[in-house]
Amino acid sequence: MDIVVIVLTVIALLFFFATTVGLLRFPDFYSRMHAAGKGDTLSSLVILLALVLYNFHEINLANLLVAMKILLIAVFIFMASPTATHAIIDAGYESGIKPWAKNPEEESP
Amino acid sequence: MQSIISSYNYWIYILLMMIGLYAMLAKNNLVKKVIGMSIFQTAIIVFYVSTGAKEHATIPIIAHGHGAVEAAVDVAHYANPLPHVLMLTAIVVSVGTLGVALAICLGIHRRYNSLEEDEIQEQL
């Protein structure tokens, strides 16, 4: 069981790392948001799954409640995080950030 | 190493307090001053909570409290709850002070159309 937990956690950390690299290295706002929104949601789901498995070492009511609550966190992250991403992107688009283009001359609106 | 760990929290609270004090004194903008005040408050809270921390201690909620009252509760096993109580109310009061401070800023901006200290003083 521990091995599964460790593997899941390491995968999640890799995703978090990828998110951070994307957040730092991508050239414009929209692509950065793309990295942040998707990578963060997925990696938090994976790491929460790992924590559920770790805390569910024996089956009783208290552990079941804890597992339910952690899964509830995952559900709320799944509801809230994409909406927040949408709101930020929308605000950025409304306020007129131009998408990045490789050659700024041939950029089309 | 041991000495660094044993006093790191206190250094940080001193540093935060200096930052907050500097912002309150030197910044020209009123909202910046309010932020400095908040940082000052959190510095004090860091200090209090740091005095309550104990090594190898768990959170101040007695485990398995539903059943019969256990006879012996080991004091060294639980963190000191008293600073937590004081600081809990301090945080909520800090929201109140923040609200009042921002309201005063809004009132000043309504009247003088500026948030900068020296511009307001010129208009006085």
Next chain:
Amino acid sequence: MDSFFIGTGVALCLLMLLTLHRAIHGPTAIDRIMGVNVIGTKTTILLVIIGTIYHRVDMFIDIALAYALLNFIVTIAASRYFQQHKNLNPKGYGYRFPAEDD
């Protein structure tokens, strides 16, 4: 297993440091909001991890749940600000103060 989780926590803190670079140096304010949003998600995870280290997850989970619910509000508030102001330009804030002595 505890030391593994402590290591995970420290790694998350390091990633937070990198994210904080975006939150502090972000070219526009909206990049900063993005950075803070990511930091908020990491905070939620880290709270559960700290609970696991303390072996009292049932006590820590409520805080993480509160964060998962409330982290959203900050982002929505900030994005509403931009929808109403439509002004991201780092120079010359506001319409009434066109390029003053900045």
Next chain:
Amino acid sequence: MIWQLDLSILTLIVICAFATIMVKDLLSAAIIFGAYSFLMCLLWTEMGAVDVAFTEASVGAGVSTVLFFAAVHQTTRRVRTRKSGRMLAKVFALMAALLTGLVLIIAETDFPGFASPFTPASLHLSPYYITQSLHDTNVPNIVTSVLADYRGFDTMFETAVIFTAGLAVIAILRRYKRDDRCDLPEPYVISEGYPDTIIRFIARQLAPFIQLFALYVVAHGHHSPGGGFQGGVILGASFILLAISYDSRMIIGIMSERLNILLGNIGVLIYAGIGFLCLLLGANFLDYSVLSKVLPATDKIMARSHGMLGIEIGVAIAVMAIVISIYLNIISHGKYDKG
């Protein structure tokens, strides 16, 4: 406490504080201050202060950052920088800060080490609380029992302070007439916020969950972190979420100004009323053990537990009303119309 996490979080906090002070834009400062509050919450969790962390979580994420946004929204973002002048003030401020730091560092050498179990703060009174709390009140969460029972007076006046803050904000900002004497030109151009269906839908779905969770926090504060303050702030934050995603007119429709003020009063009065009820039943003010005379099927210890629950409910109602009132006043500049 876990020292590895302690060191890294504290370093992050100092970076955040510097950045908040140094950044040249009020909105960005407010955003970074939000990150600062997240890190503070982590720090307190890591030091074992779960109730403090819970309060910081609800306050920092739900209310204080949003209040900063609202204030910046109503005024201006710019921080004017000047090349000359104010040098003297800066030097003076730096001197004052350094002097304070020096004095505190000198004092710091006398402190006992961090996380030592033998600090004077945890030798005199707190062992009593830790050992006797469960026995006296049947409440496992020591923080709740100390907050609501042993130090009940203290908490009552804290609630009164919150109430006074709400009154002060109303007194400063509220404008009843449509146009008061100094109506400035609005400092920005408002584009009419178009209806964003996705955000509204999600906010509408999430708000009942947040309110349910807040009620759980209030009611379950005896056994887990939480209590009246946290639950009240989260309840207020749910209304703030609705006000942000829809319009503050909708919130005023649900929760009119009169009702809001009334709820704030009722909350404080519940607290004081329970205290006076104890007085009427022949005990000291806020001594809940006599409540066993009026509550059915309770002994003295359970009566203290139930009395705490009663005052937590009062605190939650008062804090909720005051938070909503402060937010509405700041966002609409005291006019209760837009925002």
